[in-house]
Amino acid sequence: DVKVTQSSRYLVKRTGEKVFLECVQDMDHENMFWYRQDPGLGLRLIYFSYDVKMKEKGDIPEGYSVSREKKERFSLILESASTNQTSMYLCASSLPGALAEAFFGQGTRLTVV
Amino acid sequence: GQQLNQSPQSMFIQEGEDVSMNCTSSSIFNTWLWYKQEPGEGPVLLIALYKAGELTSNGRLTAQFGITRKDSFLNISASIPSDVGIYFCAVERTDDKIIFGKGTRLHILP
Numbered sequence: 259d260v261k262v263t264q265s266s267r268y269l270v271k272r273t274g275e276k277v278f279l280e281c282v283q284d285m286d287h288e289n290m291f292w293y294r295q296d297p298g299l300g301l302r303l304i305y306f307s308y309d310v311k312m313k314e315k316g317d318i319p320e321g322y323s324v325s326r327e328k329k330e331r332f333s334l335i336l337e338s339a340s341t342n343q344t345s346m347y348l349c350a351s352s353l354p355g356a357l358a359e360a361f362f363g364q365g366t367r368l369t370v371v
Numbered sequence: 372g373q374q375l376n377q378s379p380q381s382m383f384i385q386e387g388e389d390v391s392m393n394c395t396s397s398s399i400f401n402t403w404l405w406y407k408q409e410p411g412e413g414p415v416l417l418i419a420l421y422k423a424g425e426l427t428s429n430g431r432l433t434a435q436f437g438i439t440r441k442d443s444f445l446n447i448s449a450s451i452p453s454d455v456g457i458y459f460c461a462v463e464r465t466d467d468k469i470i471f472g473k474g475t476r477l478h479i480l481p
Binding site for chain 1: 377380404406411412413414415416419459461466467468469470471472473474
């Protein structure tokens with residue numbers, strides 16, 4: 259059974275803290291994604307990685323960075339958390355090219371207070 | 372960025388009714404995907420479409436890839452309570468990034 263695992267289901271952090279969201283996939287997928295989901299806005303792409311150590315900005319990268327040191331792991335970093343980063347964060351992975359079916363983790367609901 | 376226009380934004384239907392939702396874009400895409408998200412969970416892939424004009428079924432779900440490659444629809448027949456959730460369309464851009472519509476929230480009345 260394919261799996262994308264996010265390290266936390268719920269997180270509460272203080273404004274200004276550095277926050278790490280971790281994601282691991284066991285499908286040997288090249289592509290990994292971080293999205294945030296907000297009511298009425300759907301899923302918006304924050305960052306994308308198509309290989310180890312490779313990353314590309316998505317549509318809303320401001321305030322975030324990412325790290326992909328190993329193929330199976332993709333980390334999202336909030337350098338200095340702010341209240342407007344309170345959201346549901348979803349990690350996904352996929353194969354490149356024609357079989358672009360993204361598989362998602364269960365999500366991390368982050369609250370910044 | 373490129374936008375997907377998904378409609379309706381929400382639906383309230385009676386159990387047993389059929390459901391139809393659609394997604395359009397001003398750009399051409401070669402892959403259309405439909406996902407369902409249940410409360411507290413990540414989205415799960417329902418149907419993937421790779422060929423213009425393709426009509427694909429998965430149980431009570433049927434999806435079509437528009438012939439212009441700029442749209443897709445999803446139908447659910449004879450809805451049941453467990454169909455409740457948010458349905459998203461998605462496409463793969465030429466840069467390999469997968470982008471999503473804003474979702475259709477389906478409510479089923481007893």
